[in-house]
Amino acid sequence: MSQVDENVSAMLASSASGTTLMILVQLVSRLFTFSANQLILRSLPPIVLGVATQLELYFISILYFSRESIRLAIQRQPLQSTSAVTPGQDDDTDLACEKAKQTSEAQLVASQSIVNMSYLSLGLGFLFALVFAASYTHFAPNEVSEMPFYHASVVITTIASLIELSVEPFFSIVQQYMLHKKRAVVEMSAAFVKSLITCLVFTWAARASHSVGVLPFALGYLCYSFALICGYIIAFQDSTLHWGFSMFPTRIKSSNRSSYLANRFSWPMLSLSANVFLQSVIKHILTQGDSMMLATMTSLEDQGIYALASNYGGLVARILFQPIEESSRALFSSLLNSDKAGRLSTKNINAAKRHFVEIMQAYSMIGVVVFPLGPLLVPLGLHVLGGHNWVSPRVxxxxxxxxxxxxxxxxxxxxxxxxxxxxxxxxxxxxAVWMGVFSACFTLAAYLFLEVGRLGAHGVVYANIVNMAVRTVWSFTFIRSFLNRYKIGLVLAELSPRPQTCIAGVLMSVLLFISGAYNPDYNHIGEAFVHGASYIILVSYLERRNVMIYYTKASHMVRSRTPKFKGE
Structure with missing residues (x-):
């Protein structure tokens, strides 16, 4: 097997392992959060949950604007592996040692450059924290600002965001060296601490009959950030000595070759980060636009109800889709990274396309299941989990x-x-220009659904569907154009389930609608779950070929040993 094939196989294997671990992180983290929410949800008014949603948007905005563009630029750099140089049969020992030395020096310079650049996130964080804190407190409605401990919660959340930005150098090295196990352990521990503190403060306040507003959520963010940075410091306390670079911003002092390498890594990353920043701003507006629109056009009660739907409805998205998206971005960035001559390997492009197609096929199968069964099962689940305070036709x-x-x-x-x-x-x-167009489409759709149609939280979901649909169509058009440059085709049929599966989904939806199953009947929960299980079995049978492929890959991934990378 050639060196290129080995590198591609190593990246695919590590990406699969990383995806599994990140799904585990999200699963465990959401389990902690879900358990804590269940303990406080029954006594939590929708208005408080609405303000908590605004506080979360404030926290996320500081982090996103400060670090997203820098993360994307860093991820475009090649991944570091321990098997960088292997002497061939025709190499003499001195030449092989010289190559190994140069490769090790290049890895050190690349890693130190990445660490140095990561600290830009913290510098940007101070700027954005100052601007957002002043804006959020100044423009907050009286109903929000008069809530107990509101200003203290904003200050605590701001501090928490800056502490979390201090973790960026560790996160960059984790991504660069694919240290997924370290990240999994640290993030799961931090999520446990966050959920525990939030739940304990709420429980204490309820028993003592104190009104604490959103203070427990702010303390949860602060404890999460502290646990995150302490965990990474403990996890990396011996590693940097072995690697030879510092986790603090350090000037690279070495040979002329090292100076050249430092410039080669630093300036392209800075340039790419600047180009991505505007795109990241618009993308954040599109991603968090629902929360922004709700905060400006609806009541706090509507915001709380939407937050509940987002937290429960988005549970699968956060547990499954977010880790896959994150690991896939790292894999795509590595496979589609140009060589010194600015060329891309056809094998790498084919591997990226294959990974993309497999994920889209899996998502399509999930969509075929979710469309008929989601509206049937989710309201029944809310009846069991949320209590009578949250059970209403509107929710x-x-x-x-x-x-x-x-x-x-x-x-x-x-x-x-x-x-x-x-x-x-x-x-x-x-x-970025197209993102601006999408932003305008989303704003127009939100205005029509919220202001003209007066649909409240429902209007935000409709606007989000329009937003995601146009963005998905544009992304698919770009990907197909990109692959066509390299004489690699991509058709819609490769990404969708079999026609029989789609027909079964339509028939199931019609059948459930005609039978009135979409009108929640809490006395027939068992019957609804039987319908759901039967349909899932039918889809699994119709898509048995793809199901067996995914099962075989998952089994092989569990049994196989993940390739070892430097520092792992």
Whole structure:
């Protein structure tokens, strides 16, 4: 097997392992969060949950604007492996040692450059934290600002965001060296601490009859950030000495070759980061636009109800789709990274396309299951979990509608992961322009649904579906154009389930609608789950070929040993 094939296989294997671990992180983290929410949800008014949603948007915005563009630029750098140089049969010992020394020096310079650049996130964080804190407190409605501990919660959340940005050097090295196990352990531990503190503060306040507003959520963010940075410091306390670079910003002092390498890694990353920043701003507005629109056009109660739907309806998206999107972006960035001559390997492009197609096929199968069964099962699940305070036709219908949004969210996520990894600087600027167009489409749709149609939280979901649909179509168009440059075709049929499966989905939806199953009947929960199980078995049979392929790959991934990378 050639060196290129070995590298591709190693990246695919490590990406699969990383995806599994990140799904485990999300699963465990959401289990902690879900358990804590269940303990406080029954006594939590929708208004408080609405303010908590605004606080989360504030926290996420600081992090996103400060680090997203820098993360994307860093991820476009080649992954570091321990098997960088292997002497061939025709190499003498001195030449092989010299190659190994040069490769080791290149890895050290690349890693130190990445660490240095990561600290830009913290510098940007201070700037954005100052601007957002002043804006959020100044423009907050009286209903929000008069809530107990509101200003203290904003200050605590701001501090938490800056502490979390201090973790960026560790995160960059984790991604560069694919240290997925370290990240999994640290993030699961931090998620446990966050959930525990939030739950304990809420429980104490309820028993003592104190009104604490959103303070428990702010303390949860702070404890999460502290646990995150402490965990990474412990996990990396001996590693940097072995690697030979520092986790602090350090000037690279070495040979002329090292200085050249440092410039080669630093300036392209800075340039790419600047090009991506505008795109990241627009993407954040599109991603968090629902929360922004709700905060400006609806009541706090509507915001709380939407937050409930988003938390429950988006549970699958956060547990499954987010880790796949994140690991796929890292894999695409590595496979589609140009060599010194600016060329791309055809084998790498084929591997990237194969990975993209497999994920889209899996997402399509999930969509075929979710469309008929989501509106049937989700309201019944809310009745069991949320208690009587949250059971109403308004909440149930919103959760049912949110089920239709989730597949669009998944398709867009994996498509934009490919685009952000494959696009050059010019194409990224073009994408930023298109993102502006999408932003205008979303704003118009939100205005029509919220202001004209007066649909409240339902209108935001409709606007999100429109937003994700146009973005997914654009991403697919770009990917097909990109692959055509290298004489590699891509047709829609490769990404969709079999026609029989789609027909079965339509027939199941019609059958459930005619029978009235979409009207929640809490006395027939068992019957609804029987319908669901029967349909899932039918889809699994119709798609048995793909199901067996995914099962075989998953089994092989579990049995096989993940390739070892430097520092692992």
């Amino acid at each position: 149930s219908s919103l959760l049912s509608l949110y089920c239709y949004y989730i597949p669009f969210l998944a398709f867009n996520g994996i498509g934009e992961s490919f685009v952000s990894s494959a696009a050059n600087s010019v194409e990224l600027r073009q994408q």
